[in-house]
Amino acid sequence: MIQHRTVGLAATALAFASLATSLAAAPAKAQDPARGNVGLDARVSQVCVLGEPNPAGLALGQISEASGTRMGRLAAIAAQTIQLPGTFCNYGGAALAISASPLAVTSGAAPAGFTGAVNYTCSISAWGATAATVRTSATNAAGDGARSTSAAPKATDLTLVVSDFATATDDLLQPGAYLALVTITLGPDAGLTASGS
Amino acid sequence: MRHPIILSVAAASLALACGAGAALAQTATGTVQVNGTVANRCLFVTGDVVLDLGELSLLAGDSAAIGRLDGAKLTSRTATLNGWCNGVSASMAVEALPILNTSFTDAAPAGFDRRVDYTATATASPAGGAVSASDGTLAAGGGASSTTGVFSSDIVVSFADPTTPTSGRLVAGSYAGSVIVTLSPTT
Numbered sequence: 374m375i376q377h378r379t380v381g382l383a384a385t386a387l388a389f390a391s392l393a394t395s396l397a398a399a400p401a402k403a404q405d406p407a408r409g410n411v412g413l414d415a416r417v418s419q420v421c422v423l424g425e426p427n428p429a430g431l432a433l434g435q436i437s438e439a440s441g442t443r444m445g446r447l448a449a450i451a452a453q454t455i456q457l458p459g460t461f462c463n464y465g466g467a468a469l470a471i472s473a474s475p476l477a478v479t480s481g482a483a484p485a486g487f488t489g490a491v492n493y494t495c496s497i498s499a500w501g502a503t504a505a506t507v508r509t510s511a512t513n514a515a516g517d518g519a520r521s522t523s524a525a526p527k528a529t530d531l532t533l534v535v536s537d538f539a540t541a542t543d544d545l546l547q548p549g550a551y552l553a554l555v556t557i558t559l560g561p562d563a564g565l566t567a568s569g570s
Numbered sequence: 571m572r573h574p575i576i577l578s579v580a581a582a583s584l585a586l587a588c589g590a591g592a593a594l595a596q597t598a599t600g601t602v603q604v605n606g607t608v609a610n611r612c613l614f615v616t617g618d619v620v621l622d623l624g625e626l627s628l629l630a631g632d633s634a635a636i637g638r639l640d641g642a643k644l645t646s647r648t649a650t651l652n653g654w655c656n657g658v659s660a661s662m663a664v665e666a667l668p669i670l671n672t673s674f675t676d677a678a679p680a681g682f683d684r685r686v687d688y689t690a691t692a693t694a695s696p697a698g699g700a701v702s703a704s705d706g707t708l709a710a711g712g713g714a715s716s717t718t719g720v721f722s723s724d725i726v727v728s729f730a731d732p733t734t735p736t737s738g739r740l741v742a743g744s745y746a747g748s749v750i751v752t753l754s755p756t757t
Contacts, residue, residue, distance in 0.1 A: 406754040407612040411649040411690075411727050413669055413747040415623035417740040420637050463627070463637050463682065464674075464742040526674075526741050528681030 419464045423559045424457035424531065431455065431535065436476075436491065437546045445545040447491060452536035457497075461528035462559060469500040469523075469531075469559050472516040475509040476538070476553040488544040494537040495555055497521065499529050509553070511541060516556075533557065610657035612753035619649045619727075626669075626686065627740045637739035641732035644669075644688055648729075651692075653753055654722035661754045662725070664705040665712030666690035669747030671740070683734035684741045690749040691728050696721035706731065707747075715754065725751060 431453050438448045478489035490511065498504040500521040507518025533555070540546070628640045671684035678684040689706040696718050705713030727749055734740065 404609060404611045404755050406752045407614050407617070407653060409614045409617040409651040409653060409725065409751040409753070410619075411651070411749040411751070412618075412620040413623060413644075413745075413749070414620060415626040415643070415669060415686075415745040415747075417627045417671070417742050417745060418625055418629065419742040420627070420629060422633055422636055425633070459633060461637060461681065461739060463739050525676070525679045526682050526739075527679060528739060 417463065419462075419561075421462040421467055421559045422460065423557060424460040426533070426557075427456045427458065433476075433551075436538075436551065446543060447538065447540050447546060450538040452534055455533040455535070457531035457533060457557065459528075460500075460531045460559065461526075462523065463526050465523065465525045467523055467527075467560060468520045469497060469505045469557065470520045471495045471497065471505050471507045471518050471533070471555065471557050473507050473509050473518075473555045474516050474553050475511070476551045478547050478549040479552050480549055481547065483544075483547045486544055487547045488540045488542060489547040489549070489551075491538050491540055491546075491551065491553075493535055493539075493553070496534045496536070497531050497557070498534075499531050500527065500559075508537075531557075608656065610655075610660065610755035612653065612655040612657075612660055612755050614651060614653040614753070616650070616652040619651060621647055621649050623647065623669075623745075626745055638737070639683075639686060639732060639734050639740060644686070644729045644732045649727040649749070651725040651727065651751060652723070653694075653725055655718055655753055655755060656720055657755050658719045659717065659756050660719060660721075661715040661717045662692060662694055662701065662703045663712050663715035663752045663754070664690055664692045664703045664727075665750045665752070666705045666707045667748050667750070668707040669745050671743045672746050673743035674741045678736075678738065678741055681736075681738050682741050683736055683738045684743075685735055686740075686745065686747070687731075687733050687735070688729050688747075689731045691730065692725050692749070692751045693728070694718050694721055694725045695723035703751075705749075708733075712750070712752070715752075718753075727751065 436448055438444050438446055473495050476491040483489040492509045494508045496504050496506045501523045503521055505521035623643045626643055627637050628635050669686040674684055687707040689704055691702050691704040693700050693702045701716050701718045703713060703716040
């Protein structure tokens with residue numbers, strides 16, 4: 374009886390041994406690679422920068438004829454340009470607008486037969502498909518003109534052209550200092566509230 | 571007559587004693603062999619982290635720089651994963667994907683970019699010393715793997731060399747990228 378048991382245990386041990394052999398022959402399968410992920414979220418805000426005007430102003434000097442048949446009336450004034458280098462908007466749909474006031478005498482009311490206002494046209498053509506323009510006049514008190522919108526982000530050097538100086542009635546010019554202000558605005562089409570001018 | 575009887579009894583006792591001694595000498599030992607295996611494995615304990623880099627472009631300073639990439643927004647940040655591998659031949663690899671504008675998908679106009687490239691480096695800390703693996707986004711595909719061996723540690727992902735394709739200004743919008751860290755149980 375005892376011997377029989379001993380034989381039985383030996384058989385069991387052999388069975389374990391063969392199991393171990395089979396396990397060794399087929400090692401445990403390695404896992405698939407593990408993946409970790411670092412997500413990167415960021416944003417870029419809408420921004421427009423209008424280049425610093427160069428020159429910062431236009432000094433037209435004497436604008437009335439000093440002699441000849443047109444003496445005292447507006448002299449021919451060549452078109453003037455102001456560069457706005459490095460202008461950009463980093464989003465599409467930004468609008469460029471120009472508002473301008475007439476070149477007007479800074480003091481005193483004009484007597485009969487004289488005028489104290491010179492009108493002109495401002496134009497910037499490089500922004501959108503059509504140029505942004507404005508023509509000053511006594512009836513355009515706000516001085517607003519046609520906007521120009523770029524459908525895509527844009528970076529460019531702008532050139533403001535000031536031209537076609539004329540008085541409304543070609544009257545004699547009132548003496549004195551004359552001043553005009555041109556404001557260029559670049560920003561969201563609705564409102565033009567952002568960015569420089 | 572009396573003596574033989576005594577001898578006879580003694581002989582019988584001896585025989586009994588001999589019989590009992592033979593049974594004790596037959597102890598036998600059985601052996602149970604227990605085997606098992608542990609597969610090569612790698613797992614992430616923390617395997618998904620999102621970094622919000624915020625505004626990627628410069629909004630102040632020199633007007634020539636405004637709107638261009640603010641590289642510090644990326645290089646100043648790290649992301650910390652955590653994981654382990656239990657095999658001596660385990661390895662780690664990194665694949666970095668560029669940060670792209672997800673809201674403006676057209677080609678960037680002249681002077682602008684809508685892509686940020688960078689190099690990501692993942693560093694694990696096995697007992698034998700830090701092990702790093704890197705990948706840059708300028709070339710497609712993942713970087714070379716590095717053998718980590720057995721480890722269980724944080725895996726710190728850091729960033730370097732931020733650039734844009736033309737050094738232009740970044741198109742406005744939302745941007746997204748990712749870094750995939752792969753732990754392979756066997757090489």
